[in-house]
Amino acid sequence: MRLNINKYQEMMQQRNIEKADIERMTGITVQTLDWIFENEYLEVSTLERLAQVVECDTKEIALPDHYGNENVIEWVKDGKTATLSLTQGRTISRVMKLAKSRPEECKIIAENKDGSICARVPINWIRINPPKQFTDEQKKEMAYRLNGNNFNRANTGNEMD
Structure with a gap:
């Protein structure tokens, strides 16, 4: 699965969420998040956790493979x-x-x-x-x-x- 990085970062900014907040809320380390942001790829379960942080549906932040x-x-x-x-x-x-x-x-x-x-x-x-x-x-x-x-x-x- 791929993450729409631009859309996700925009949602993070709108909600004043930092990478450290995501780490605290999901257990996804900042290093892993940096890798996801650089490569766009992630597992579906990770996509679901990231969607919960910015309170959106997974369809809003997913990109086609x-x-x-x-x-x-x-x-x-x-x-x-x-x-x-x-x-x-x-x-x-x-x-x-x-x-x-x-x-x-x-x-x-x-x-x-x-x-x-x-x-x-x-x-x-x-x-x-x-x-x-x-x-x-x-x-x-x-x-x-x-x-x-x-x-x-x-x-x-x-x-x-």
């Missing part, structure tokens, strides 16, 4: 949530719908100008499901059963025999 064709899933071992950085349209649509229907579980952290999003979801939503692999014999048997069912339905008009 430089890579416009990458989908990333990130989580910490034994954590409860995963962070998604998404550029793929169909996945973005799905996550946006989930954020509307289940806001307590799925939160959009940032919506970028390039259409990509960053979201947080429960880790148990993350699955790796490879497709089933069938032998040629199994494929023939399934095709035979499917064709047989279609033939029976066409001749009898019934769904089941």
